[in-house]
Amino acid sequence: MEFRVSALDDVHDHSLAVSGWEQVYHQITPGRFESTLVQASDDNFQFFRESTNRRIAQAGVSPEGFSSIAVPLYGLSTGTFQGQHIAGFPLMLLGPGEEFHLHTPESMHYIGVSLPSGLMEQLVSDTVDESAVSKLTQSVLQVPESAAAVLQLHLVPFLDAMQATEDRLSSVESDRRFQHEVMSVLLALVEAATGNSRDLTHATYSDIVRRCERFLHEYAEEPVTVLDLCAMLRCSRRTLQTSFQRVANVTPVEYLRSYRLNAVRRLLRSSNAAELLIGDAAARWGFTHLSYFAREYRDLFGELPSQTPRKS
Structure with a gap:
């Protein structure tokens, strides 16, 4: 998977540098424009991380055949997306080939992912709920601030470490781990924004942990990820996280790592x-x-x- 990092000082150059998107950026507020653009992509996955320091008006068309989700990594003061006011942590959604308009605040730092529409719908159905799939047609889903904490506590450090690593995405395994890590966080935000979370019994949480262990043993030689477990169990990252915290007082990642190390x-x-x-x-x-x-x-x-x- 191709991984690129660009530092830019012209808003027009920035808009052209985002691969796979037909769009135009206009700088609205005065001052020297500075931005950083991180991209990772293959045929079925497009990821970008953008930071800009001036108010921007964006307009364009999303990639054909792909559904897209974007979210600010830090809470927005104000903005407008598809004619709707956005603040805090909005999930901004686009269907394939959809025309869009985004007006950003003075400073904006956000990520976005595009997947083939069928794959996006399947992941949401498997890890959130079938009813949540219909909500993907909405332009904006608001994420509660408490649920958005995963962005700063987990995703930003993960992305920073990946960006600082010299070999970055240099193997099929590292590509897959990167994609699954990003998508599992976004799917957890979809769950929080659509109100599909459930409080289960302790016996159910224990059963989820046991089933994860069986799956891990069956696919011992495979680099099993949290998203693999979510898809296999048809549960969300949030449910998986709660299960391991309630049963073993550790995160799923910590538990999986220790399980495999003990086996070795x-x-x-x-x-x-x-x-x-x-x-x-x-x-x-x-x-x-x-x-x-x-x-x-x-x-x-x-x-x-x-x-x-x-x-x-």
Whole structure:
């Protein structure tokens, strides 16, 4: 997947730099224009992260065949999208080939994702609710500020780390993890904005955790993501998060990582070095980057994999 970062000082250059979009940007307020544009895309996924420092009027047409969702990473003071006033954390939605108009505040920092419309609808149906699919035709869905906290607490640090990484999206695995991480957060915001969240019983939360464990064991060698689990269980990221917090007092990501690391440790302790190399044991549980695996292993167990006692 192609990953590009651009720093721009002209509003016209910025509008032309956004791949796949037919649009024109107009600078409204005076002063030197400065912006940053981050893009990641393949045939079925388009991601952008934009920051601008001047009030902008945007107009254009969304990509054909794709449904698009955008959300500010920081709460808006005011703005207008498709003729509707926006503030706080609005989800801004566009259908395929839809004409749009957006008037931003003086400073705006937001992300957007475009997926094939059928895929977008399927993900919303699987991880939120079938009834939420019909709400994708609305131009604006308002996210409660409490639910939007995931943007600053989780997504922004994740995107910042990805942007700072030299090799960035250099493999099929890293591409997939990036797409799933971004989409799982956006789908959680759709759930919060459409009011489809449910408070389940503790037994149900426990069952969700057990089913995740079975799925993880069945697909041990695959890099299972939170979005994989949401789609398999037909539940939202929020429900998955609550399940692991209520049952194990950790996040799903922390639980999945520790589950896989414990499985590798059992393999190492039950085999000798001649039978099973450390790298092969790690690969059996989806760890393909040995340096990352060794760091995570040491953080959890207080020792490197090479220091773990092996079978004599």
